[in-house]
Each structure stands twice: as C-alpha cells, then as structure tokens.
Amino acid sequence: MLSQSQLLQLFKETRKDSESICSYLETEDYVVQPIVDVSPPKWHLGHTTWFFEEFVLKKFAKNHKLFDENTAFVFNSYYESVGEKVVRTDRGNLSRPTVAWIYKFRDYVTKAIIELLENETLSTEALEVLEIGCHHEKQHQELLYTDIKYILGNNPLMPGYNQQFEENPIQNFEREWINISEGVYEIGHTSDDFSYDNELGAHKTYLQEYTISNKLVTNAEYLEFVQAGGYQDVLLWHAEAWDWVNTNNISTPFYWHKIDNVWHQYTLKGLVKLDPDAPVTHISYYEAFAYAQWKGMRLPTEQEWEIAQKDFEWGSRWEWTESSYAPYPDYQKADGALGEYNGKFMVNQKVLRGASVATSSKHSRYTYRNFFHPQLRWQFTGFRLVK
Amino acid sequence: MLSQSQLLQLFKETRKDSESICSYLETEDYVVQPIVDVSPPKWHLGHTTWFFEEFVLKKFAKNHKLFDENTAFVFNSYYESVGEKVVRTDRGNLSRPTVAWIYKFRDYVTKAIIELLENETLSTEALEVLEIGCHHEKQHQELLYTDIKYILGNNPLMPGYNQQFEENPIQNFEREWINISEGVYEIGHTSDDFSYDNELGAHKTYLQEYTISNKLVTNAEYLEFVQAGGYQDVLLWHAEAWDWVNTNNISTPFYWHKIDNVWHQYTLKGLVKLDPDAPVTHISYYEAFAYAQWKGMRLPTEQEWEIAQKDFEWGSRWEWTESSYAPYPDYQKADGALGEYNGKFMVNQKVLRGASVATSSKHSRYTYRNFFHPQLRWQFTGFRLVK
C-alpha cells in the first residue's frame, strides 16, 4: 500500500503521461471511433477524469463543486449501476464537449485531487480508490496507444503518430526451451503492491510437466505459416475461427500490407518494412492457436506462463494463453460500482499475460491478467509456444 | 447561360457562403458522421473543392498542379467511374486530412479557378461544368445546414448552432384552397437559366381537376394528429411505413421533445418551444401520407405542384409530393461521370418540390426536383394537401 505522498507522486505522473501520449495528435484525431472496440482519445481523457470526480471527489472531498453537472455523464462508460450513460457505439458521434473543454475538466479535477492529497489526511478507503483510479488511467493509456494506432493506421493516408516511437522490440537471443517439472505450484498475487481483484486469492494448482519457449514467435516464422497456406487449411482452426477468417477475408496479421510484392507493416512510426526478427503482433487468439496447431504445439495456460515467466524476457507483447478468463477460487468482487470492474467480463474471453510496448510504467507485473475476446487484434498481441 | 464575369461572381459568392456557414463550428463538429445520411462538414468542404479540381482544373487549366495527388481522392463521393473512393459510411472515421488542410485545399483551388476565369477565355463546355460546380456546392450548403443540425441536435448536450438563425417562417395568411381545372399542361424547365438535366425535356401532361392548399400543414395541425393516435392506427400507413414506425418507435416528427409536459423542438438556435403556427417539418413522406389519409385528403403530384405553385408562397420547406422520382420523357443523362449526377437515383425515391430555409440564394426555382427516400427526416421537409 502506497503512502499518501507516494500516491500523490503516482497520481501526478499518471495524469501527465496521458497528456504526453496525446501531445502528438491533431484535434480531429481525438474525435473519431472507427470501430466499436476503439474509443476516441478525447473520451479516454474525459472518462479517466470522470472516474476521479465520481468515485473520489464526490465521496471524499468536502465541498467539492462539480466541474459541470450536465456534461460529465457522457464519460460514464460501463458502470451500469451509476446511471445514465452514452451508448458505446455512439462515442464517435459526439463532437461536444470539445477537446478544449476536456482539458479544462482534466485540469480542474487534477488540481482538486492534488489539493486533497496535499491538505487532507485521507482514509484507507479513499486512498485505495485513488490508487485504483491511477491504475485505471494507466490501463486507458495502453488503450490510447492502440486506439490511436487504429485511427491512424486505418486512415487511407496512413499518417505516422510519432517518428521516435519504436514498437518492435529486439529479441537478440537464441530460442531455448525451458522445462518445468510436474507438481503443485502456487499462483496469484501475494505482495502488498497494487493488484486488481482478479489476481488475488493466491492458490495451489497442479501442473503437468511442460516445455515452454523463451522467445516469442517472430514475423519471419509466422510468415512461413502464411505462405504455407495456413489460412486456407480448415483443420487448423476452431469452427468459429474458420467462420471469422472467411467472413472477414483474413489472410495475414492486422496491419500487414503487401506493397509491390514486399511485406510491410503499419507501425506508430508509419508504414515500414516488415521486421523478420520482431515478434509477430496484432494477431487474434484464433490465429495464435492455428499457428500452434500447424507446428504441432500449443499455447501455454496462464498458470504455466506465470510459473515459467521468471526465465524469460517479457513485456513487449501481450501474450495469448489457452486459458479462458475465469474467477480464481474464492474470488470476491468489490461491493457497488467498482465491483463491475472485472467480474462481469468473465465469460467468452481469453487471458493474456505479460505487457506490451503500450503498457505504462509501473503497470506490469507477472500476476496481471488481461483479457480479450478471441477474435480481437488491435492490441499488441503475440504469443509463445509450449511443446 | 451566364457570362464568364457573371460566373466569376457566382463562384466567389458560392465559395464564400460555404465558409460562412461553417464559421460557427468548433473543429470537432467538422469531423463526425452520426448516421450514414449525414456527412461530416469537413467532407462537404473538401468534396465540393475536389469537384472543381477534378472536373474543371484537371481538364481545362493548362499546367494546373494538383494540390495533393495522394489525398484528394478521399473526397470523391459517388462518382464510381472516377476511381477509388472512401466508403460513405467511413467518412466519419477519417480524422485526416485535417480541417486546416481542407481550408488550404479550398484556398488553393478557389484561387486557381479565379485565376482561370480572370485570365483565360473558357470554352462553353468549361463554363457549363463550372456553373454545375457552383450549383453542386450550393446543394452541399443545404446539406451543411441539415447535417450540422443533425450533429448538434443529436448530441446529448443539444448545443445551439447560431442564436440568430431563424428557421421557422411565419405563414401569416389564411388557408385558401386553389382550384385548378382539368386539362393539358406543360411541365419542365424551359428558360436559359441554369437547371439540372432532370428538369429538362419540357413536355405536356394531363391533369384532372384538383384543389390545393395555399398553406403548409402547421405544427398545431400536426399535433392534433399525434394526439388523436395517428401513429397507432395501422390503416393510415403504408405497410413499409408501419414497419418503420414500429421498428424505430416513431411517435412524433424528428426533433420534437416533450419536456415537463411541454412540446419543444430542437432548432439551429437550440431547444425552443414548439411554434404552433410554423409549418411542421422534419417529417418523412410516410408521415405526410398518413396525415393526409387521416384528413381524407392526399399529397399533390409534382405536376400538380408545379402548375399551382405560382399561387402560393413557398421556399421555407421542402414539400413532399406523391410522385416517385422518374425520368421525364426523353430524359438524356450527360456523358461520363457527370451522367452519374441524377439518373442513377431514379428508383425508390419521392420527389420534393420547393426549397427550404437551408437553400442557398439563387438555388431555388419552381421546376427544381429534389428527391429523398420516403423514410428520411433530417431535411427541412413539410407538405401541403390536395382535396
């Protein structure tokens, strides 16, 4: 648990980071929502601010005057129990409130929180919600990167975001296969550091013996699968995946483009040649699974990943696992609206482990459980194999 | 046919008008597309400019250097024969090119056309296309008003556009019924003034005797229909209309809101009380037809409207007619891409006659044939009755 002064520091950094990420945008880039999974950047900025006003200032700051009673509700997202909200698909239809308004809203709330932290002694409950608010904003920072990438990368002009942003990490080490022996292991978050409720409830699990790669599958390796006709071989795919491939004419990872017979990928720098040694990214669980089938291997479960992770480098790609997102034994969701944070998504999603180039500092740990629907590709998703 | 100097004048005015209309917008308002029928204002500004560069400068201006070869194609709309285009539904997903870029594009093309008109003697063909370009832009000015109204009026904050914009005209005269006797009449555009190809081919038509109102149906009159349960009486509606009413839960004209039991309407000034004496507007053909059924009357055909129009005031509402949009006898569509202007829409649409508060100056005439699908309501549509 952070002290109040540590929390003040975390809060200031976090708020600043969101704004730094957006500093490369044009006003127009803040507004659009090309698909339902992507939110407009201005919505992320407003929503994370609304969270602090709704759950911290309203409850714990005496005499706090709301910035704008009639407007902030448009930044409620999925908290069904908190009242009126704008339908998710409509976020990109909202030209108002403007970007300028949102920055004023941010400043107002940021200052009010800082004042609170500097001048009042807060209860543990207040500090906990504030810490969640910071991590919540860090999650949205990750989405800011991937949503901006989608907005710019699906624009027919394919403009770059930032010429200095290097998203393809180097894995300049040899592939090795790490062997883990059969037995009972312990899983879950145990330290005093921050975690979400879905990581808690450390518990024992039995693992069979397995062998896991220290290295992510690379673009060059995945390209072999593409060229070997992997996307055309029904026997490699789940039934739902096969429908998805055919309905959407999927034949490569997302953001790959073949131009004049040369493979390119859109990155946050703009369009560049495909880097053969970089880990493949922007693939669905379905594709990771089909590739593994093709190699006669499989994906790790999240438990296998957690036990083996200390022996490999990770953090540049979110890694798909075979595990469906489910509650740990004795999972307890929080009371009230914050109870909507995790538990209600525990169906039809796959767990991802690790972190990615879009992950904020202080926001990755080996017990972290991310989750997405198996067909989604706009995150920096990759995978490693188990024999 | 306008002289070259008259055309220069028309061109300058027209270009300036589009920019005046947009001068009340925030940058964000230029970007969004809440429904497929609405285009982002920046798209209108870019598209009308693209039209001049594509059809005038490219063909008739020696040595014209394109403003930006790689970008302008995003402003091609429906001209399938001209090449690549952005799918209509995606217009609201494009944050780039920016609004600033578009204004530069406009200036560049505006200056090039002015230079051309001032310094070269243009062929009749070139002058004709230029004149079409001006009227094309005037059509888009009409859409700018109605699309802006949709964007702001469907925002949960319902901001006003311009406090000075009066959209509800006064009809301070008594209702009278104009009688037109049976016989052969002539229809269609015959003067030398500008018209579209769909108005040409003046021809004879036989009209039965009819009696037509000099006044549009008012909000107060339409409200009686609403309160009498008109939207719940299946026998008043077309089969497709009944599906539309029920699927979309339609129970009033668009932009009507009942707040604390008082009827309001959203206007370009913002939300105001419903004006009982103003003509009802933002209704579909389906609703106009159902109202007429309820009154035991009918809508005029476009021929009846055209013959009777000299005896009534019009121009504040586009008026639905009973006529389906179809070619006049001997209709000839233009060769090439400009042939796509009108003819290809001649199915499943209803003709509207008149003009509206959103219609640009010098853009209305009694032979003008506007057309929309029967369920659409975002235009300033109203109607008058025939006994």
Add this chain to the structure above:
Amino acid sequence: MLSQSQLLQLFKETRKDSESICSYLETEDYVVQPIVDVSPPKWHLGHTTWFFEEFVLKKFAKNHKLFDENTAFVFNSYYESVGEKVVRTDRGNLSRPTVAWIYKFRDYVTKAIIELLENETLSTEALEVLEIGCHHEKQHQELLYTDIKYILGNNPLMPGYNQQFEENPIQNFEREWINISEGVYEIGHTSDDFSYDNELGAHKTYLQEYTISNKLVTNAEYLEFVQAGGYQDVLLWHAEAWDWVNTNNISTPFYWHKIDNVWHQYTLKGLVKLDPDAPVTHISYYEAFAYAQWKGMRLPTEQEWEIAQKDFEWGSRWEWTESSYAPYPDYQKADGALGEYNGKFMVNQKVLRGASVATSSKHSRYTYRNFFHPQLRWQFTGFRLVK
C-alpha cells in the same frame, strides 16, 4: 358483376385449381419457406380458405360454425386490423397444422360456401366479397407456381415439378416496332367485369409519341448483354441496383446455370438447356433497366403499355414497366380490412403489366396492375423495350 350461379361456378373451379396445382407435391414440399418472399404451399391453401371463412362465412352465413377457432388465425397474413397473426418469416417454421388438416379445412369451407350459394340469396356485398375471394385465390395460385419453383429449384437436388409443364412460350414472329402518336388517352378499367380497386378511376393521360416492340426481349438477346460485361458496367445501373448486384454477386438472371460451359435454366420440368428464342425471365427491374440502358432504349410506362397492348401478344411473362406503383387519380380504398388489399403497398414498388404462364385462367386483363419491389426475381418477370 357475375350472377350468383356464375359465381358458384367460378368458386368451384377456383378451389379445384389450387388443389390441382398442388397435386404434384410431396407432403414435405408443402412446408418449407426458403426466403421471406416465398410462402409454404400449405400456407397458401390455408390462407385462401381462411379468407373465405373470415370475410364471407363469418359475416354472411347464419349459424356457421368455425372449423377450428383456435387454429385458423395462423393463416391470417397481412390484415393487421383483423387481429393476431404469425410473423411472415415464421411461416416455414410451422409443422402444424398439418397438410391433412388443411385439406379438411378446405373441404369444410368449400362445402359451406357452396351450400350458401346454392341455398341462400346473397346480398350484393356478400357476392362482391366472394368474387374478390375467388380472385384472391387466383393470385395465390400464381404464387403457388412461383413459390413451388423456388422451393424445388433452390433445392440442391433440383427436382422437377411436372414434366408436362411448359413454361417457355414460343414467340415465332418477327420483331416489329409499333408507333403510337402523341395525344390524350384514356386509362383504367371501365367494363362491368371484375377488377381490383387499383384499376378503377378511368382517367385521361397525355402520352408523348413512342415506339414499342411487339416482342419480349429473348434469352439470346439478354445473353449478349451478359457476355458483353453488362453486369460489370456501373454506368448502366441505378445506384441501389449496383449495390444489389455487388452485395449478392448477381451475374445472370435467376435460375440460369452454366454447366460444363453450356447455359441451362431451371424450369418447372427440371433443369433444361437455355432456350435462346424464349423470352428472358426471372429478372429484376434493375436488370431490365440496365439492359435497356445498354441498348440505348427504355422500358415503357404502364400507360404506354396499356395503350399499345392491343397490338401485341402478351400473357406469358409479367412485364416490368418504368412506372412506380401509385394510386390513380381519385383512388378510393375499400373500408375496413379489405382496404388493406392494395393501397398500403403503393410505395417503393414498380408496376408490372400483362400476365404469366403461372396466371390462372380468367385472371388476366389489360388493365391489371401487378407490383413488386425492383430487386425481386422469383416471378416470371420479363420486359419489352421502347425507343
């Protein structure tokens, strides 16, 4: 107006004809509904019977005992004002009531009507509804043929319906162009014979001079259009048609199949070679229009067709016209549920004139106005050209 004994004769013939048409079916063929436009044959048999019980026996037969109070409602179709009904798309999901039940229902109602006509002197109102009921059933006989053709012709086994059914008429005469001079003509039904309300209201119309073919467009002629790339040339098509062609991958008339490089068509006999001299059939209005554009000609209006029809053979194909389905001047729809018969379809449909090989005897006349949405193809639709 028919006498009561003539009506008895008409009624008996009509009832028998429906059953003769179905005599070639297997029980299973009566049940299915592969697309929403097609109804299961058993539904047609039940619905036409329900019509007589609902509108004749219930109202005009003293002491009539309903065959089955709890079941007949499933055969209500679109008469929204009569009460509960089964959603149209669900007709093919109803295994009950069985075919055997429906034949018993038919017998019961047929006998009751015969008894009524033989033993009672009926009012004019009753006789009129009975006559409408007979013509209503004849309309459904037409649909029985086309719906059976759809059911069998879209089955992967493509079974024939009846080896003796010759659907391709011979047009063994030369093409001639009939010239009609400009002037005022009279249109509409005037005799005492039966007609629907939409044909009444004979009235004057002004026609420009025109020249119309005495012959329908043939398969051989249409095949030239197919082979010349007509389905790939955007400039020939309405905008909505172009979407329809591309969304549905349309490249030939319906029921055409190229097998081992030879063109075949599915007919009610089964699959046969395409007959080059037969009129093309099973095409949409969109295709007829595009063909006419390609030839530099056009389709006739319904008025042009009606005035010229005495000079050509017709009756083997329903012929698309350029006219949208609209009320004649002074059109009055009937009171009550029968008023739902025609008027409520007068939007977004095109008029067809003539009759087809599926048309029942005594059910064609030159003033008859059929109508379908412009994309539909499962009727025996063809067309002729106007220069």
Add this chain to the structure above:
Amino acid sequence: MLSQSQLLQLFKETRKDSESICSYLETEDYVVQPIVDVSPPKWHLGHTTWFFEEFVLKKFAKNHKLFDENTAFVFNSYYESVGEKVVRTDRGNLSRPTVAWIYKFRDYVTKAIIELLENETLSTEALEVLEIGCHHEKQHQELLYTDIKYILGNNPLMPGYNQQFEENPIQNFEREWINISEGVYEIGHTSDDFSYDNELGAHKTYLQEYTISNKLVTNAEYLEFVQAGGYQDVLLWHAEAWDWVNTNNISTPFYWHKIDNVWHQYTLKGLVKLDPDAPVTHISYYEAFAYAQWKGMRLPTEQEWEIAQKDFEWGSRWEWTESSYAPYPDYQKADGALGEYNGKFMVNQKVLRGASVATSSKHSRYTYRNFFHPQLRWQFTGFRLVK
C-alpha cells in the same frame, strides 16, 4: 472395447431407438428448422446414416454400392474436410429428399452394416469407427428430443409430443451439502469402455476445499429469483448476459408461460402447470450464474463436479459448470475428418456434466463432457450450487 457381437447388438438397438423416437411425429414435423441450433428430425435421421456409409461402409465394406451418390451429401454436417455440404441454416429449406426416401436410406445402410458385422471379421480401426458411429447417433437422439420439443413447443398451437413422456424427475430427498477436502485429485476417463477423445488423458488436478449440493436447484427456488427481480438487477449478470437479457427480453426460463396468472411450462406432454419440486430446466449458463450470484454461491467447476458426483444422484438434467470447454493436458485429436469431432469447438463454450431425460441408454458416464454456448437454452439444462 466391445466385441464384434456386442457391437452388432449396440448398433441394432441404436438404430431402432432413433426410429422409435420419431414414431410420434407427423411428416411435417420432420422438415422444419425454426432456429439455427435446431435441426429438422429428418436431417438427424439422414445424417447419422450418412456417417455410417461415409466412414464405415465406404472404407471397410468391399463392393459397397452407395445408396444414392447424388443425394447423400446433403447430410454431411460440419465435416468441412469431407467436401460439399449444405449450409446449416438451410437445413429447414430442404423438402427433398423426402422422409420416405430417408427411411429407405436408413434401411439400406442398416442392413449393409449388419451384413458386414455378421459376415466379416473387422479390423480394430473399423470397429472403433463403428462404435463412434453408434455413440454419435445416440448424441443425435438427445438432439432429436430437444429439437422436437423446440419445434412443437414454439408452434403457436403447442401440440404435445407423447402423453406418456415424463420429463420432470422427482428429487424426493433432502438437500445436503457435501464437503470435499483440499488436495490433488485425478480427472478423466480411464476404463476400457467407450469415451470420446476429449475425456481421455487422465491427469492430476488440485482442488481447494469446497461444499456442493446433492440436489439440483428447483423450479420453486428459481421462481423466487424471478419474483425477487433477478432479471432486472444488472449487478448479478455478466456484461454479455445483460445485453442478451435485454435484447431478447428474457424474464423467465425457456418454455415458461404465465397463463391467467398461473405458471405453466411446455413439456413433451404439452402445456402443464409448473412443477415446483422438479429441477429448473431450459436455462442458460448466464441465468444459472446470475442465480448463484444472487444466492452468494457459485457453480462448480467440471473437476469439482467429477470428484463429487459419486455422492449425488444425477442424470435428469445436464448441469452447467463454471468451466470453459478446453483440451485436457496432452489432448490429441484424431487424424482426418474424425478429428473435427470435438477439438474445433473448444472456444467460447461452457462444459456441462451429467446427462438428461433425453439422453440415450448407455450414453452417460461421469467423465462425459458436453458443451454449449452460454446463452443456449433448448437443452434440458439445470444446475447445482457450490458454497
């Protein structure tokens, strides 16, 4: 592994059972497919027969002459790798082949298999496929019951299937809570009896301590949840479940009807009063989960169920578990088309354990893993709770 003569017996019984189930149907009931999850009974009869001809007779019976080379392919289901198939949603559009044809096809194939088993000594491979074929048909018998229930129970006439079919089992014993202690347990199929590939790979698993009910949740208990507003409390539901509830207006288990204020349920006998003591059935995983949330309990995992099952009666309802359907460690799918049997469904589905009143004799065992999407309700699904 069964001997050849045991297998002959199993085969004969199995084939006869399918026909007994269908003996209560009218011909029309065999044909329809009201929703995509339901297949027409005639399709089940044909498909199970096709399976034996395709995978047994074609491969292992010398000189087998196919019953009908051109027709049987319509009974291929999901075996993408075996060639042409009819799209699943179109099964209900096929009036041909007829029911009579299918019974001939069945007789022909049944006799050929019996002859093979009586006269030839078959290889282990052949015997294995035959045994799978029998269990495959038993699975379809289960579907026959539930699909027939759907077909009749969603018909507006709600006819009964068989007045003697008792689907509501009696649980006349007290609720007790079985405690299982923490530790390593073994899971999976180990005997020589038949099982599917997804049950194999017996392996160790670690279970935390838990307490599980010996009794299924009853209608009376579930009714309390309905009446307490469970379907209106967002906090009890997964996010996707909440959408499903609202989009489909779900407010009770499937087949429940409130008639004159009395709760009824449609059963295979027809409509009867709701039995308060019978286990609740025809509920989705979503509903089972929400009920458990409301009680402050949870569903068992499939491992917990398997370890505890020896202490409770089961077999009248398929029981939802919390487990997502996933491969056991070292799961190996079969080569070729039979490899499509299970593995390709291992995403987005929940495991059910137990068996139901529709389960065929010799088709239930405690290691059996059934699976369905979490929203499906047409199976006899129930659940028990874990504290």
